[in-house]
Amino acid sequence: MVERLAITRLGSRGDGVADTEVGPVYVPYALPGETTEVEPWPGHPDRRRLAKVDIASPDRITPICPHFGVCGGCALQHLATARYRDWKRALVVAALQRAGLNVPVDDLIDAHGEGRRRAVFHARRSARDVLEVGFAALRAHHVVAIDRCPILAPALTGAIETAWDIAEVLASTRKPLDIHVTATDVGLDVDVRGSGPLTAPKTMALARVADRRNLARLTRHGEIVAQRTPPTLTVGPAQVVLPAGAFLQATSTGEAILAQRVVAYCESAATVADLFCGVGPFALRLAERAKVTAVDNDEDAIAALRRAAAGTPGLKPVAIQLRDLTRRPLGQAELKRFDAVVFDPPRQGAEAQARELAASTVPTVVAVSCNPTTFARDARILVHGGYRLMQVVPIDQFLFSAHVEVVANFKK
Structure with missing residues (x-):
């Protein structure tokens, strides 16, 4: 059975949303302002499959990939760049507002660069x-x-x-x-x-x-x-031999932009903790000017970082610690020796660590996140602990998707 729906907005995954009497209905690949013909999506009563666009949005453009609309990797190749950028920045704004934080959010930075690596x-x-x-x-x-x-x-x-x-x-x-x-x-x-x-x-x-x-x-x-x-x-000044299947930022440009922000926010720090450090995209750059303690629970990543730091001349000391920060966050007594703390957790965020940071006296905290929702939750914890949220920057290294990176600076 085919029905007609008027699309009013974009959802958080990039789906078109029709606000109906029975609630929102999600239509992938439809855009706001469009009138569409849709078909049922078996097993998903709040979703429809796009069958036809009767009235197209002026913001609809031709996708760059022949697999778009079938492959699930991209959500919004068909949306004009300016509207796409507005929507992606709005994801961060909305997440912060849901957490009760009405703060300025910078314009989206394009970090696609040459593409996914x-x-x-x-x-x-x-x-x-x-x-x-x-x-x-x-x-x-x-x-x-x-x-x-x-x-x-x-x-x-x-x-x-x-x-x-x-x-x-x-x-x-x-x-x-x-x-x-x-x-x-x-x-x-x-x-x-x-x-x-x-x-x-x-x-x-x-x-x-x-x-x-x-x-x-x-x-x-x-x-x-x-x-x-x-x-x-090459990671900053160092050469890192990667562990198999190592986690990296999605694009080299994304890593460089995030690292530049992190280093700038920690500019006056003599001692820095890099939490959830991975193979060291921040730690190795921070160590050019500060003593660094790098912590992660990935044994292979930590080993790679240790070898890279030891083999790079001119770095200040990099102390390596294998630790599960989700279960054993750095406590207030451990944090007091740092001038700045950087944390870049997985998608679930760093709630336990954020609570310890909120109660600490660390002057500068830098948060990096690939999930605006858990970032906003952790940011609220820090703000309630007395931190001021100085800057929030959305960074797009996941082109055409609903994923957006955030880097933020907190001061106490």
């Missing part, structure tokens, strides 16, 4: 037993096979073909695969997950793929299958 490709068998390699479909349990992705950086050239090669080698295992590909300074670093134990012939076949594709390294669940050269990445 890491991607996870999924390899699955379709319902018709056809191998598909690509990204997940929108809110569905199947993979959309792709042969290109325009938001990937040129440094990921060959990544899709490599993922297909790996999936074909492992097709007979009939296991769902996640193929993590990272662009490094010396080539692609690939980690395959989900295959289960491999036979010697499969391992050799994968090694041949690595050789043919000139990969820097190929691993399975972190275990080396083949390595041409250690996969290194």
Whole structure:
């Protein structure tokens, strides 16, 4: 059954929203001001599938990717740039307002740069037993096979073909695969997950793929299958040998912009704690001018940071600590020796650590977040503890998606 809906606004995931008598109805790929024909979405009474746009928004533009609308990776390739930027900044404003914080928010900074430097490709068998390699479909349990992705950086050239090669080698295992590909300074670093134990012939076949594709390294669940050269990445003044499947900011431009803000906010600090530090995108840059204590619960990331700091001349001391800050946040007694604290937690935020910071006397706190909702919650805790929220900057390194990064400066 086809129904007509008038779209009034964009939701937080980028879906068009029709405000009806029975509540909001979400229509992916529809835009405000449009009149649409929609069809039911089985199992989702508050969602509809877009069948036809009868009256189009003047802000509707042609998507840049032929897979848009099928692949679930991008939400808003069809929205004019100015409106897209307004909507993404508004996500941060709305999250802060829900937390009771009515503060100025800077204009959105475009940090897409050359594009994404890491991607996870999924390899699955379709319902018709056809191998598909690509990204997940929108809110569905199947993979959309792709042969290109325009938001990937040129440094990921060959990544899709490599993922297909790996999936074909492992097709007979009939296991769902996640193929993590990272662009490094010396080539692609690939980690395959989900295959289960491999036979010697499969391992050799994968090694041949690595050789043919000139990969820097190929691993399975972190275990080396083949390595041409250690996969290194320039991070500030240092060279970091990445752990397999290492977390990095999505774009190199995004990392650089975030780091520039973090370093500037900590400019007068002689001692800095970098919490949830990962492989050190902030710690290694901060150590050019301050003593740094870097803390994370990822043992491989911490080890990589330790080696990079030790091998970089001219840095001030970098103390490394392996610790789960979600369960054991740094307490007030530990925090009092720092002039500044930087925290960049996973999407769930850093509520426990924020409470300890709120009760501390640390003069400067810098928050970095990929989730405006948990950022706003943690910011409210800091503000209620006496901190002033000096600046909030939304940063867009997840082009065309509903994800937005935030960096903020707090003073006490």
